[in-house]
Amino acid sequence: MDHNKSNIRALLQRYKDGKCSREELGHLYDELSNNNDDVDKALWESLLQEVETAKLNDQKFEDLYHKISSKTIAISKKRTVRRLIPFWAAAAVLIVCLFGLYLYNGTFQTTPETQRYTTLVDVAPGSNKAMLKTADGSVIVLNEAQEGIIMGDEITYTNGSEVAESINNDDSEVRYELSTPNGGSYRVTLDDGSIVWLNAASKLVYPAKFSQHERKVVIEGEAYFEIQKDAKRPFRVTSGDQTVEVLGTTFNISAYPNERSVRTTLVEGKVRVDLKDKLSSSVYLRPGQQSILKNGGKISVREGNLMAEVGWKEGLFYFDETALTDAMLQISRWYDIEIRYGGNVSQTYFYGQIPRSKSLKNVLNILEEGNVRFRLTKEKTKNVLTVLSAQ
Known part of the structure; x- marks a missing residue:
């Protein structure tokens, strides 16, 4: 136990001095999350005394100690965001967040405020919105009261009503493009019975009818697939270089x-999962695994957090050590809003789940428990969310 205490104290001291590497931060996280019995209240009191508090005023320090003592992190009064990790691990991350893990050599990139704006009270959540581009280039704005469309001899909505009349569906070379804007989601049941759900700002290109030998689609953005089995016709999804x-x-x-x-x-x-034109780089995934392809890189495989990846399909923002910047990308797409950073905004990590049906203001009220503030404004026809430092 004494060795663990010394190790954790040393890591925190290195962090305070700005010398803690990413690997050491990960080790600190592991130490705190794996030693529930060893890390007692006395140790935490000594740790808090050792960490430099110059960046926090007395009230902020008291708030930090209160949150650690009461075993809460970024939890609203209604408990909409639920704690998903062990307390000691959460407390460790909270310390890292509150003392500022800065990006880009100490700060987020910020946008000078040169334009006039008006305060915006709230923004409604996204909903069923999509457009269908047909082979002749015409665009159909799909019914927002419907959840999706079904491809067949005719194109219908899920309730059976027609999407449009006299659309030729007989040729496997006829391509359709289903796209969702920011603030939109939709689904399509393909010719073979497979179902694809599109998240916001996404696009699916697919044929009116699949060929007898294969089934091919192209995706940009995010989509959830439920593919019907057909041993004679493999289903292939192309996205960028994979x-x-x-x-x-x-x-x-x-x-x-x-x-x-x-x-x-x-x-x-x-x-x-294959790299385009490089079958030798193929990897196979088992349930629960995730492949990652970075620009110009190789495909790597890791264990994934299913809910963090597919929570959107269930109507949730699901955060599991989700960085502020990544959370803001999700917010930006679903609420169709531009994200900016004002001043020196420290990196924050979020844990828990929030229904995507909530208005933006309600979501921001919950996220502000994570030591960050927001300003919601409107510039001409554009909604803008500015992320601000809480200090």
Whole structure:
């Protein structure tokens, strides 16, 4: 126990001095999360006394100690965000967050406020919104009262009503493009009975009818797939430089152009993930695993957090050590709002789940428990969310 105490004290001291590496931070996290019996109240009191408090005023320090003592982290009074990790691990992350793990050599990139704006009270959550582009280039704005469309001899909504008249569905070369805007989601039942759910700001390109030999689609953005089994016709999904091949399975692909990687997460079945034109780089995923393809890199595999990846399909923001910047990307897409950073904003990590049906203001009220503030404004026709330091 004494050795553990000394080790943790040393790591915290290195962090205070700005010398703690990412690996050491991870080790500190592990120490605190794996030693519930060893890390007692007396140790925490000594740790808190040793950590430099110059960046926190007395009230902030009291708030920090109170949160640690009461075993809470980023939890609203209504407990909409639930604690998902051991208390000691949460407390460790809270300390890291409150003392500022700065990005880009100490700060987020900020946007000078040169434009006039008006205060915006709230923003409604996203809903069923999508457009269907047909082979002749015409665009159909789909009914927001419906959840999706079904491909067949005719294209219908899920309630059986027609999407449009006289659309030719007989040729496997006829391509459709289903796209969702920021603030929109939709689903499509394909010709073979497979179902694809599109998250916000996403696009699926697919044929009116699949060929007799294979089933191929292209995805940009994020989609959840439930693929019907067909041993004679493999199902292939292309996203950027990768292709996922399946026979029948359930998986999620996140392939947004403005994100650093393409993530493929397997829920059920088995899939093969290939680099384009490089079959030798193929990897196979088991349920619960996730492949990651970074720009210009190789495909790596790790154990994934299923709910963190597919929670959106269940109507949830699901955060599990989700960085502030990544959380803001999700917020930006679902509420169709531009994100900016004002001043020196320290990195914060969020844990828990929030219904995506909540208005933006309600979501922000919960996130502000994580030592960050927000300003919601409108500039002409554009909604803007500015992230501010809580100090």
